[in-house]
Amino acid sequence: METDTNVTVRERIAVPAREGRGVRIGKGQSFRIVDLEGSQVGDLFAFNADDVREYHSAHHTRAVVDRLFPLPGEQFQSNLRRPIMTFVADDSPGVHDMLIAPCDPARFEQLGVDGWHASCQENLQTVMADFGFPDVVVPQSINLFMNIPVRPDGGIDWLPAPTKAGDSVTMRVEMDCYIVLSACPQDIIVINDKAPSPMAIDVLD
Amino acid sequence: METDTNVTVRERIAVPAREGRGVRIGKGQSFRIVDLEGSQVGDLFAFNADDVREYHSAHHTRAVVDRLFPLPGEQFQSNLRRPIMTFVADDSPGVHDMLIAPCDPARFEQLGVDGWHASCQENLQTVMADFGFPDVVVPQSINLFMNIPVRPDGGIDWLPAPTKAGDSVTMRVEMDCYIVLSACPQDIIVINDKAPSPMAIDVLD
Numbered sequence: 001m002e003t004d005t006n007v008t009v010r011e012r013i014a015v016p017a018r019e020g021r022g023v024r025i026g027k028g029q030s031f032r033i034v035d036l037e038g039s040q041v042g043d044l045f046a047f048n049a050d051d052v053r054e055y056h057s058a059h060h061t062r063a064v065v066d067r068l069f070p071l072p073g074e075q076f077q078s079n080l081r082r083p084i085m086t087f088v089a090d091d092s093p094g095v096h097d098m099l100i101a102p103c104d105p106a107r108f109e110q111l112g113v114d115g116w117h118a119s120c121q122e123n124l125q126t127v128m129a130d131f132g133f134p135d136v137v138v139p140q141s142i143n144l145f146m147n148i149p150v151r152p153d154g155g156i157d158w159l160p161a162p163t164k165a166g167d168s169v170t171m172r173v174e175m176d177c178y179i180v181l182s183a184c185p186q187d188i189i190v191i192n193d194k195a196p197s198p199m200a201i202d203v204l205d
Numbered sequence: 206m207e208t209d210t211n212v213t214v215r216e217r218i219a220v221p222a223r224e225g226r227g228v229r230i231g232k233g234q235s236f237r238i239v240d241l242e243g244s245q246v247g248d249l250f251a252f253n254a255d256d257v258r259e260y261h262s263a264h265h266t267r268a269v270v271d272r273l274f275p276l277p278g279e280q281f282q283s284n285l286r287r288p289i290m291t292f293v294a295d296d297s298p299g300v301h302d303m304l305i306a307p308c309d310p311a312r313f314e315q316l317g318v319d320g321w322h323a324s325c326q327e328n329l330q331t332v333m334a335d336f337g338f339p340d341v342v343v344p345q346s347i348n349l350f351m352n353i354p355v356r357p358d359g360g361i362d363w364l365p366a367p368t369k370a371g372d373s374v375t376m377r378v379e380m381d382c383y384i385v386l387s388a389c390p391q392d393i394i395v396i397n398d399k400a401p402s403p404m405a406i407d408v409l410d
Binding site for chain 2: 057058059060062063066067068069079080081082099100101104106107110137138140150152153154155156157158
C-alpha cells in the first residue's frame with residue numbers, strides 16, 4: 001500500500017455531495033479519489049482527452065485482468081483495448097464494483113421519486129459538457145467503494161459502502177485523460193448508507 | 206421450458222461460422238438462437254429499430270434482475286432502462302455471459318494473430334452498416350452459451366461452451382428491434398472449443 005508520506009498533493013478538487021467534478025490530466029500523472037466522510041460511492045469515468053470516443057470500458061478491462069475488478073498493479077482498459085489507467089494503490093477495504101450502471105433520472109423515477117433527482121449520469125454529462133463534449137457515450141462507471149457482492153449462483157446484493165473517512169484509491173493515467181468523479185447521489189437504496197457525502201479528487205505530483 | 210411442439214418457425218436465418226447476420230423484428234415477436242453443432246458462442250445484440258442510440262445494455266439489465274445474467278421469464282433492459290427483450294426459454298445448459306467484450310481486431314492482434322481475423326465486433330458493424338447504420342456504439346454483447354464462471358474471489362475463467370447440437374434460447378422483443386447475432390470466430394482460446402461453427406436465428410410465429 002502506498003501511504004501519504006510518499007504522496008504530494010498538487011491540487012485538491014472538492015466534489016460536493018451529490019455532484020460531479022472533472023479534471024484533465026496528462027499521461028503518467030496520478031490522482032487519488034478520497035471518500036472524505038465514509039460509506040460513499042464514487043462513480044469514476046476516464047475519457048481519452050484527444051478523442052473522447054475512447055474511454056474506460058469495464059468489459060474490456062475484465063477481459064484483460066480476468067477478474068470482476070482489477071487489483072492494485074493491474075490496468076484498466078479502454079474500449080480500444082489500450083491501457084487507460086493503472087490501479088496504483090488501494091487504501092480502502094478493497095470493495096469496488098463495475099457491474100452496475102450509473103444512476104440516472106429513469107432509475108430514480110423507477111424507485112418512486114417524484115420530480116428531479118441528482119444522478120451520476122447527469123453529473124457526468126454536465127462535467128463533460130463543460131469540457132466541450134455535450135454528447136458523450138455514458139460508459140459503465142467504475143463504482144469505487146460500491147459494495148455489490150456476487151453470490152455463487154450469480155445473484156448480486158446491494159450493500160452499504162464499507163469505507164471509513166479518508167479511505168482512498170490512487171490511479172495513474174496512461175494517456176491524457178478527462179477524469180470525472182460523481183459523488184453518488186443515491187439516497188433511496190442503501191449503497192451510500194442513505195446519506196450522500198462529499199469526496200475529493202487529489203491530483204498528485 | 207418451451208418445446209418445439211409449441212413453436213412455428215416463420216423464417217430461419219443461417220449464420221455461417223465466423224460471420225454475423227441480423228433481422229429487423231417487430232414488438233412482441235419471438236426468435237430463437239440455435240447452436241447447430243454445439244460448443245459455439247453467439248454474441249447477440251439488440252438495437253431499438255426506431256432509434257439505434259437505444260440498445261441492450263448489460264449493466265442496466267444486471268441492475269434490474271439483480272444477477273449476472275437473467276433467468277427465463279426475466280427481461281433484458283436498454284440503456285434507457287426500458288425492457289427491450291424478454292428471456293422466454295432456455296433449452297441449453299443455461300450457461301451464458303455478459304461480462305466479456307465482443308472480440309475485435311485488437312483482441313486478435315494481442316493474441317498474436319498476424320493480419321486480419323474475423324471478429325464479433327466487425328460482424329456487428331457489418332450487419333448494422335447494411336441496415337444503414339455505419340457508426341453504431343458497440344455495446345457489451347449478450348454472449349450466449351459462453352462459459353465464463355466467476356470464482357468466489359472475483360476471478361473469472363474461460364471455458365468451452367457446454368452446448369450440444371440443437372441447444373437454443375428463445376427471446377421476445379419488447380420494442381421493434383434490429384437483432385444481430387455473430388457466430389463467434391474465436392479460435393485461439395477455447396471458448397468455441399477452437400472450432401467455430403454455424404448458428405441460426407429462427408424468427409418464430
